[in-house]
Amino acid sequence: MAGFKVAIDGPAGSGKSTISKMIAKELGMTHVDTGAMYRAVTLLAIERRINLNDESQYDFLETIQISYHDDQIYVDNRIVEDDIRSKEVTENVSLVSSFPYVRKKMVDIQKNLSTSGDIIMDGRDIGTVVIPNADLKIFLVADVVERAKRRQLEKHKKGFKVDLEKLVEEITTRDHKDSSRAESPLRKADDAIIVDTTNLTVNQSVKKIIELIQSAKGAINE
Numbered sequence: 001m002a003g004f005k006v007a008i009d010g011p012a013g014s015g016k017s018t019i020s021k022m023i024a025k026e027l028g029m030t031h032v033d034t035g036a037m038y039r040a041v042t043l044l045a046i047e048r049r050i051n052l053n054d055e056s057q058y059d060f061l062e063t064i065q066i067s068y069h070d071d072q073i074y075v076d077n078r079i080v081e082d083d084i085r086s087k088e089v090t091e092n093v094s095l096v097s098s099f100p101y102v103r104k105k106m107v108d109i110q111k112n113l114s115t116s117g118d119i120i121m122d123g124r125d126i127g128t129v130v131i132p133n134a135d136l137k138i139f140l141v142a143d144v145v146e147r148a149k150r151r152q153l154e155k156h157k158k159g160f161k162v163d164l165e166k167l168v169e170e171i172t173t174r175d176h177k178d179s180s181r182a183e184s185p186l187r188k189a190d191d192a193i194i195v196d197t198t199n200l201t202v203n204q205s206v207k208k209i210i211e212l213i214q215s216a217k218g219a220i221n222e
């Protein structure tokens with residue numbers, strides 16, 4: 001059997017990865033966080049001190065293996081989960097992910113991953129480009145101030161103090177860059193269902209999407 005495929009797209013901070021991870025655990029699916037892959041490329045580009053604006057300098061991707069297994073991102077055999085969440089990576093990832101060469105490399109890996117078993121994949125172009133034939137497509141949204149508050153809370157938990165207004169500005173800028181780029185911009189697939197998490201807790205969002213998954217599965221089995 002090909003497996004049940006769920007595509008979750010949406011803007012920065014809408015809760016995609018947290019929610020997808022929990023759903024995957026509860027339903028025994030494989031979760032793939034595609035944003036982590038673009039972050040890994042950005043981390044490598046920074047570490048290698050290439051000119052981030054020059055697409056041709058990303059050809060290091062020919063020799064390096066970016067892989068994703070057990071809900072963990074690897075660069076060759078190195079686990080990079082903590083390093084890819086840095087401020088410097090976050091500030092540059094929209095630029096790096098706008099290059100067609102980088103996208104082609106990552107989309108190839110993602111398409112490959114999507115063929116094995118029950119998958120829940122989150123990102124910006126999963127329903128539109130990576131798994132256009134997904135069994136269920138969700139477009140997760142939340143008010144920008146609410147998204148900034150969630151980021152602020154995450155940072156506080158890690159011991160960092162950040163200004164809310166600054167976070168709103170950062171998220172708005174990233175949303176704009178991700179939605180206006182020429183190559184596979186963030187947009188809702190025509191057949192995606194919008195889930196607004198502004199007034200939902202994480203558990204409520206998980207419950208709502210699990211209900212949508214069950215009903216999509218029911219429709220397939222009818």
Ligand code: DC
Nearest residue numbers: 034035036038093094097123124125
């Ligand atoms: O989900 P995230 O915030 O970790 O994603 C980081 C960046 O990667 C995001 O600003 C846009 C880019 N991205 C993308 O272009 N396509 C995807 N499928 C996932 C992420």
